[in-house]
Amino acid sequence: MNNPLIIINPNSSETVTAGIDAAVDPLRGFGVPIKCLTLAAGPKGIESQMQADLTIAPMLELADAQTDAAGFVIACFGDPGLHALRDQTDKPVVGIQEASVMTALTLGQRFGVIAIMPGSIPRHLRSFGAMGVLDRLAGDRALGLGVADLASADKSLAAMIRTGNQLRDIDGANVLIMGCAGMAQYRAQIEGATGLPVVEPCQAAAAMALSHIALGQSHRKTKHAE
Amino acid sequence: MNNPLIIINPNSSETVTAGIDAAVDPLRGFGVPIKCLTLAAGPKGIESQMQADLTIAPMLELADAQTDAAGFVIACFGDPGLHALRDQTDKPVVGIQEASVMTALTLGQRFGVIAIMPGSIPRHLRSFGAMGVLDRLAGDRALGLGVADLASADKSLAAMIRTGNQLRDIDGANVLIMGCAGMAQYRAQIEGATGLPVVEPCQAAAAMALSHIALGQSHRKTKHAE
Amino acid sequence: MNNPLIIINPNSSETVTAGIDAAVDPLRGFGVPIKCLTLAAGPKGIESQMQADLTIAPMLELADAQTDAAGFVIACFGDPGLHALRDQTDKPVVGIQEASVMTALTLGQRFGVIAIMPGSIPRHLRSFGAMGVLDRLAGDRALGLGVADLASADKSLAAMIRTGNQLRDIDGANVLIMGCAGMAQYRAQIEGATGLPVVEPCQAAAAMALSHIALGQSHRKTKHAE
Amino acid sequence: MNNPLIIINPNSSETVTAGIDAAVDPLRGFGVPIKCLTLAAGPKGIESQMQADLTIAPMLELADAQTDAAGFVIACFGDPGLHALRDQTDKPVVGIQEASVMTALTLGQRFGVIAIMPGSIPRHLRSFGAMGVLDRLAGDRALGLGVADLASADKSLAAMIRTGNQLRDIDGANVLIMGCAGMAQYRAQIEGATGLPVVEPCQAAAAMALSHIALGQSHRKTKHAE
Amino acid sequence: MNNPLIIINPNSSETVTAGIDAAVDPLRGFGVPIKCLTLAAGPKGIESQMQADLTIAPMLELADAQTDAAGFVIACFGDPGLHALRDQTDKPVVGIQEASVMTALTLGQRFGVIAIMPGSIPRHLRSFGAMGVLDRLAGDRALGLGVADLASADKSLAAMIRTGNQLRDIDGANVLIMGCAGMAQYRAQIEGATGLPVVEPCQAAAAMALSHIALGQSHRKTKHAE
Amino acid sequence: MNNPLIIINPNSSETVTAGIDAAVDPLRGFGVPIKCLTLAAGPKGIESQMQADLTIAPMLELADAQTDAAGFVIACFGDPGLHALRDQTDKPVVGIQEASVMTALTLGQRFGVIAIMPGSIPRHLRSFGAMGVLDRLAGDRALGLGVADLASADKSLAAMIRTGNQLRDIDGANVLIMGCAGMAQYRAQIEGATGLPVVEPCQAAAAMALSHIALGQSHRKTKHAE
Known part of the structure; x- marks a missing residue:
């Protein structure tokens, strides 16, 4: 079975995560499993830059633990940690914003x-x-x-x-x-x-991430060139 | 079987069309057939705005004849006729540029x-x-x-x-x-x-068109609202 | 007698052409005849990008037939075929937009x-x-x-x-x-x-075209340099 | 006879003024006399913003004295006093830059x-x-x-x-x-x-000024509306 | 005693100058005297580009006479003569706009x-x-x-x-x-x-000028390098 | 004695902090003490967005502990946490970038x-x-x-x-x-x-922060209005 696309909801609301999971249903025919995770350490909702920034450290940890991930979507409009996660992994990382x-x-x-x-x-x-x-x-x-x-x-x-x-x-x-x-x-x-x-x-980001995965497209290629 | 995504190569080179067809192979797992067409009326290669503009009329006709199309990609870097085709159809239309x-x-x-x-x-x-x-x-x-x-x-x-x-x-x-x-x-x-x-x-455009098709995303929604 | 500036109305309305002809009257003292042509193959009015784009092919033909033209104005706000006509001729070409x-x-x-x-x-x-x-x-x-x-x-x-x-x-x-x-x-x-x-x-474009003609100004100089 | 277009060279070099006068010769068929003036109070050449700014006061006076002017061109690349002269007169004012x-x-x-x-x-x-x-x-x-x-x-x-x-x-x-x-x-x-x-x-500016004059085009219309 | 920051009000209103003087009071603890001057030759108020431009010549003279100035602020929203004064002096010059x-x-x-x-x-x-x-x-x-x-x-x-x-x-x-x-x-x-x-x-400009003075910051360094 | 301006070096290098402290010496005449702190939890140097983002949480804590701060400077070119700290405090916050x-x-x-x-x-x-x-x-x-x-x-x-x-x-x-x-x-x-x-x-930021402090200038005024 293919490695999954991991969508991380950086707030702690399971309801929001469930909404995201339903939203990406039409993309489940693209041949890659889609797994939606809730950041338990996140706030109930993200309303400020401070709250957004404080999700980055636990989000990076959660992402790091997904060893079988084919790629990642950060599912907060504001894309907290988007470039930090791109520093951490060579796999496709897409922000919903x-x-x-x-x-x-x-x-x-x-x-x-x-x-x-x-x-x-x-x-x-x-x-x-x-x-x-x-x-x-x-x-x-x-x-x-x-x-x-x-x-x-x-x-x-x-x-x-x-x-x-x-x-x-x-x-x-x-x-x-x-x-x-x-x-x-x-x-x-x-x-x-x-x-x-x-x-x-979330739909737009998941579609883009699945496309990147299918095409072997990523933000960083230097290592591949080694 | 699903309606196909139609990719139109607006030049008349079958070799280029074959190259496009091979390029989008990794996207054939997305559940929608991809069909690449050559614009017989197009020039051998498109090197000027004049040549690009002159492909629009026959391209619109060719597109119009694809009654079962789920969406379209115009496969010339320059996107000739992109907005014209969007005027002609409500289906997703993506330009490769x-x-x-x-x-x-x-x-x-x-x-x-x-x-x-x-x-x-x-x-x-x-x-x-x-x-x-x-x-x-x-x-x-x-x-x-x-x-x-x-x-x-x-x-x-x-x-x-x-x-x-x-x-x-x-x-x-x-x-x-x-x-x-x-x-x-x-x-x-x-x-x-x-x-x-x-x-x-072409890969980027086909992926985007397939995503639009899966999500029911299009440039024009007014008619749907009727 | 001097070669004329050709103004092409890309829609088929003779009334519009007559209006353009009257509009440029104050510029008839600039020493170059101004001739306004109607594109018979054009639509009655241009309301979409598709309609605009479809005027390009017949407009290029009409322009090509004006062998004594000193320069051209394309008289549709949207400038359809502006750059295509610049590809076709070295003479000044001005779009009204x-x-x-x-x-x-x-x-x-x-x-x-x-x-x-x-x-x-x-x-x-x-x-x-x-x-x-x-x-x-x-x-x-x-x-x-x-x-x-x-x-x-x-x-x-x-x-x-x-x-x-x-x-x-x-x-x-x-x-x-x-x-x-x-x-x-x-x-x-x-x-x-x-x-x-x-x-x-149309006034602005005709004035600019007449200026280009008087000054020997054109978008393409390479051939002149040969 | 028509009122003239006045071109003001804001430096004091008669040689430069003569060069401007020759440059606009191809526009003398546009039906309006073109008169080139040298700003005696200007510096020999304008090389700094300070020099440019200091030409404005005498340039405004010189322009004000041209009671029969049909319009003005300020002939220094930097357009010193362009908007000041537009404040002073309703006639067309064009800067060469x-x-x-x-x-x-x-x-x-x-x-x-x-x-x-x-x-x-x-x-x-x-x-x-x-x-x-x-x-x-x-x-x-x-x-x-x-x-x-x-x-x-x-x-x-x-x-x-x-x-x-x-x-x-x-x-x-x-x-x-x-x-x-x-x-x-x-x-x-x-x-x-x-x-x-x-x-x-200077050619571009004179052509534009002559066009504005012919078309009754100016930067300020409020007074005309009175 | 330190050389003063000179703030020039380019209009002739002493009331405005007094208002500026009061406005910068909170910055008088920065260790540099602040002196506000009225441009006697200026208009009562500056409402047009023409009026603004005409203050430049007398403002440059007034500034030039302040031989002990540590820096300058031009206190008209529009910054008339900002770059001219920077041409005239190597000392910090700040415009309030x-x-x-x-x-x-x-x-x-x-x-x-x-x-x-x-x-x-x-x-x-x-x-x-x-x-x-x-x-x-x-x-x-x-x-x-x-x-x-x-x-x-x-x-x-x-x-x-x-x-x-x-x-x-x-x-x-x-x-x-x-x-x-x-x-x-x-x-x-x-x-x-x-x-x-x-x-x-005026507060923002005075603060920035005082900062430039304290840090030896200026728009022109070439002469210092000689 | 006045409350101090706090400059936080978000990397853990005391040498860098000492350099910052020396850099802002010319601003010590502005009447407000300047205190430079090292973020012990920071990395030795900040070379990636990930490293920068991970300094935000401890930096916010360190800032929060400075109860007598008159304002803050974040001294990393990249301004990590700039807007987060502005969410946390009403006092002036300046980023060096x-x-x-x-x-x-x-x-x-x-x-x-x-x-x-x-x-x-x-x-x-x-x-x-x-x-x-x-x-x-x-x-x-x-x-x-x-x-x-x-x-x-x-x-x-x-x-x-x-x-x-x-x-x-x-x-x-x-x-x-x-x-x-x-x-x-x-x-x-x-x-x-x-x-x-x-x-x-660091000089530019400290000067701006001291100016903001002197003028009672801050990014957030809503609370003051209560």
Whole structure:
């Protein structure tokens, strides 16, 4: 049996991990098992750069323990530890933020990001700047929901659609990115309501990782050349 | 049986089509048949914007005739007719230039392009500008071979490696893109000799198209919303 | 008598061609005849990239038949076949989109574009990205008129003024570009109502082409050097 | 008789003014007289931002005295006082640096600048940044001549060709801009030797100013709207 | 006693100079005297590029007369003569616009500018383009007050807060810059009302100049190397 | 006595910390004590993103323990944990990379970076992209020394000068940044040999932090507004 793709959810929520696991189901026909792990040491949710950075050390350990991994996906929109894990392993490593942006750029001229919390937006902008894709960004808007409302699936979905419509109408987005993991179940409804393609980042990242694995593509080749 | 991914080689060279067909072999385990077509009406090779633009009309016809297509790849580095075909169909349409750049951006901070002919470079730069990725471009260099030398596999490979090393050492590339279709057989050797990851654009595009097909991802969703 | 500047309207509307012909009247004192041609094989109007791309082949033929041309203007905002025609001829070739942007950049710090249809905006953005001028773009807004209202001169003018005012007040435009050919008759009224300079793209392109002709300026000099 | 286009040479060299006057000869068929003035209060040559800035006050006075002017060109590569003069008058005002860049962008994908002195390059880069065109800049290189050698036409021409070839071969320029006024006599020879189109900035600026005059195009329309 | 930092207010308002003098009080513990001078030859206020440019000649003279200066700050948002003064002296020269932007970039991901007059915004954008920082600009908005209301401290403060809130809520600013000199007394109130860090440009510039003086940091080192 | 500015060296080398302590001596007249701490848990040197990221957790703890801190500087070129520490505290937090870039941008149009190891360059480029300053980057070059030669002060200085000269002559740098902490003792010699201003990042960061402290400037104001 083939070595699995390992998807690490760096927060400690098993519910989020289960959502990711379901999201990547359509990719299970690609011939490589997909295994989703929860970072027990992670916070319940990642809302700040500090929380994100503090997941890196245990995430690297968890990844290191997956000796049979064919590749890795880090499943937090913010890609904490993406380059650190690339320093640790030669196997393909994909971040869901990076992969979702690169995927969105093939689906529409300007992408809009549906952020959960307003405090995430400066972090996103730093990442998009590092990726060099700001000329393609239409806008990045937060749902504007309090914690209580976020717990409601109905209110969350309604807010995502409302935010998507604002990104389309005010900011000129042609494609949307869901700015968090674990909400893939809403993708089709947001597409239906906004009329725009929607990229779910865990799906995009898993697809890219599976492609890298199939093609023997990795960020580091020097050692292979030895 | 699943509907196939259609890869259209817009030049009329069956040899190039055969090369593409071999290049995407590692992706045949993704559960969707891959069918490579040659555009009989295309030129023997595409060296100018004029030649590229003139392939669009027959390419659109050829694509339109593939009624069972699950999606399309346009296999010319320059992506002629990419947006025209996206106007014609709701199915996923991927260009090898766009896909190779988006893939390269997940493999290294700055990408270098190995162009066959110097005259292609301004065309590439227009495309990279339209993609908004110039901040990530290390350089775009041509092989500097005459037609006679291009016919020699040995001289071509040597020139690709020499060009790749210049992109790495002078321009600071961390990942290379092969700037044409049909040369996938050299990928491993260039990776070995330069120590850099190398993206073969047909592989990158086919992988992305297969991912879009599996995930129901497309550039246009408005009609689906109806 | 001097060889003429040839302006090709790539849609088949004689009314549009007549409008272009009138628009360039103020430039008839520059000493070079200006001849406006309609592309009979073109669509009635160009609303998609597919339609634009399909004009290229017959446009190249029409241009090739103008053996006495001193230079060419392609009069569709989108510049279909601009670089293809530059591959075909050494004579000056100017696109109305490119020329209008370069002209606008000398008239105000940020330019706004009045688009006819919303679907054109992603095409415009790809072009502005290829031109490398996105830092100067204030905004690109469509009139928001249905086909019936577009047929009304009064409603069209009112919508252009309303859109121009939005570009000025919401997006911060200091200069406006009319994003289509054949509407030069409204230029003065839009300038009056918005208080901003307005660039009519056929005028800008014809002026630039006449300048190139007078100065012996062309995109290709290699052959001249032989 | 028509009102003249006024070209102001902001340095005090009559030789440079005479060179400008000869350079714009091919544009004398455009129906508007062209009058070239020397700024007596200017320095012999402009080599620093301080020298450039100090020409603004007397240049504004000289311009103000040209009551019959149809428009203005400021003929120093650096465009000193360009926006100040635009504050002073509603008539078209064109700077040779701005106009040469906008013209070059229609002739090749990346432009190279032949600077006279290395100290000018940071000034140029500030201007190109303000224009938002750095993505199109291939390079900006100085002649590397001492004052004595600059006095020699042969050595100057040879250095311009050598610099143009470096911009083409090392930096990837597709079009060249001569980074100073008064050297139009070398344009054809540089085009012949480098095989690239060459923009002489006074020619480009005068052509653009004449076009603005013919079309009633200006940077400020608010007053016209009154 | 140490040589002083000289801050030149290039308008002729002693009230503005007094405001600057008070603003830099917290920096008087840095061990270098700070002396604020009014440019008697300057206009009452600087509202256009023409007015700004015309201050350069007398400002250079005033600076030249300060033989004991340890360094200079030019205290007009627009930095008139910044590079000219750097040509004139090897001592540190800081402009309040440049310094406020560089300071703001360490305090928030995107900066918003509170401009006094709408006509200043194109000037600001040219400067930010020359600085290469447009990717970090959230927005630049004018107070929208007439001259009478600007004379009212209450109305000015209210307008600054209202503008700051718009920059935060509509444009996404994370840090604000006060786009003029002499209003430092409002800084704390704007910070309190908007919840954002606010950069007062004279404070930022004086701090940077004092740092340069202490560290022997200057824009020109060539002469020192002789 | 005033609360101190805390400078944290995130590697475990006391020699580097001592070098930093000496480097900031000229700023000890600013009225705030400066205290340099070594992160005992850090690696001997930081050469990868993984090593950098793993310093964040202990660095945050060390910072948290400095209850009397007036502000913080993180003294590793790469700014590990910069935004995490800004999440943890409202006090000013300055990274040496960010501060050195912002300082360099006031000293020359294009900055060059002297990197110690080639592997750092992609990390630098990601940071400069996130900062949005790539248009101002001339180049980033590594010393090209092995570990043995880096231990030699003479060889290190010679390599820094050689690299600085390449950044000046090949890449067009007008100002240099030393791409690591703890080498301030070479600054004057590099300035002397290259004729360019040189920014030592710990000096730049400490100066900026002291300025922020004096002016009550911080990245977060919301709490203050309560």
